[in-house]
Amino acid sequence: MTKRITLVVALLVLLLLTGASVHAQTPPAIRTAPVAGANDRTDQVHVLIGSNELITPEFLARHTAQSNGGSWGNNTIVADLFYDGATRSILGRSLTLTDVDDPADLRLGRAVGTYPNKPDFRGRHDPGTVVGHIGFVGWGSNGFTAYQTAIQGATIDEPTGILCLSAATGKNGRTRSGSRYKDDDLICHVALHPDGTLVIGANTDPAQTPIHSLIVRGNLMLEGNLEVGGSLNIGGTVTAKDFIKVP
Numbered sequence: 611m612t613k614r615i616t617l618v619v620a621l622l623v624l625l626l627l628t629g630a631s632v633h634a635q636t637p638p639a640i641r642t643a644p645v646a647g648a649n650d651r652t653d654q655v656h657v658l659i660g661s662n663e664l665i666t667p668e669f670l671a672r673h674t675a676q677s678n679g680g681s682w683g684n685n686t687i688v689a690d691l692f693y694d695g696a697t698r699s700i701l702g703r704s705l706t707l708t709d710v711d712d713p714a715d716l717r718l719g720r721a722v723g724t725y726p727n728k729p730d731f732r733g734r735h736d737p738g739t740v741v742g743h744i745g746f747v748g749w750g751s752n753g754f755t756a757y758q759t760a761i762q763g764a765t766i767d768e769p770t771g772i773l774c775l776s777a778a779t780g781k782n783g784r785t786r787s788g789s790r791y792k793d794d795d796l797i798c799h800v801a802l803h804p805d806g807t808l809v810i811g812a813n814t815d816p817a818q819t820p821i822h823s824l825i826v827r828g829n830l831m832l833e834g835n836l837e838v839g840g841s842l843n844i845g846g847t848v849t850a851k852d853f854i855k856v857p
Contacts, residue, residue, distance in 0.1 A: 643670045645695040651675065651726060653695035660690030685753035698726060718742025718763060735765045738787075743776070743796070756794045766804070774798035774812070783815035 641658040648654050652675050658665060664687045672682040675696045679685060684694060689701040707714040720741040722733030735741070745760035762774040776796040783797075784790050791797060801812035810823045 643667075645674075646671055647674045648695070653693075653698055656695045657693040658689075658691070662690045662692060664688055665692060679752070679756075681752070683753075685755070687753075718744075734768065737766050738764050738772075740764050741771070745796075757796055760796050762796065762798065764798070770804040772798075772804075773802040775800040779815070779818065781818065783818050785813045786811070786816055787813055 639659065641662075643656045643658070645652050645654055645656060656670060669682060669687065673684075673694075673696055674682075677683040678697065684697070684699075684701060687701070688703065690703060692701040693699075694701060707716060709715075718741065720735070720739070721729040722735060723729040741763050743757075743760040743762040745757040748755040748758050757778060759775075759777045762776050764772045764774060766772060776798045778794045778796055779791075780793050782791065782793055785797060797815075798813040799811065801809045803809065811819060814820075814823075
């Protein structure tokens with residue numbers, strides 16, 4: 611009987627030690643870490659939820675607000691769920707938004723003021739200021755790249771704005787509005803205005819316009835007039851109920 615009790619106790623001790631060892635190797639579900647070089651523009655701590663195996667203690671020790679784009683920036687990691695106190699941003703793998711009897715919202719806004727915690731309720735943005743974007747990046751030797759394309763929202767005034775389809779051109783240039791840009795800057799090529807006007811080539815460099823700004827691989831129907839300010843080249847048959855001669 612004594613031998614059995616001793617054996618049971620030994621097994622329990624072994625299980626406890628094994629469990630402790632496994633627990634010691636498994637990071638807690640929620641971790642915090644101090645922000646390296648914290649200042650009045652950063653937060654004081656990082657918060658990590660999940661395993662976040664690519665966010666190592668060495669990474670956190672070297673990661674600062676100026677690290678992005680380099681070897682210790684967010685461009686080099688994939689996070690399960692990471693509140694980056696250095697850049698005051700949240701990183702994760704995927705996001706699904708749902709609701710019941712109400713539309714799910716993804717709302718992007720930009721307050722006038724001084725970053726990070728001084729909004730100016732009397733100030734107003736200059737027309738054309740980008741207030742948010744949903745961007746898409748590539749992958750290279752240094753991890754995730756700068757934005758290649760994006761859907762951008764720009765404000766006109768308090769009630770209205772413009773929706774842009776933007777892309778980095780890969781070349782330096784000057785926008786149609788006159789400002790210079792670099793090869794990796796996002797340029798608004800297609801703009802939807804509040805009245806429904808869709809402008810193709812909205813801010814495209816006039817010196818670097820594409821051969822064809824619009825290619826339609828299919829039929830095109832117009833319920834209105836067609837105004838052509840240049841040449842009209844037709845490679846097929848033209849049919850019409852009537853032609854009107856304009857003096």
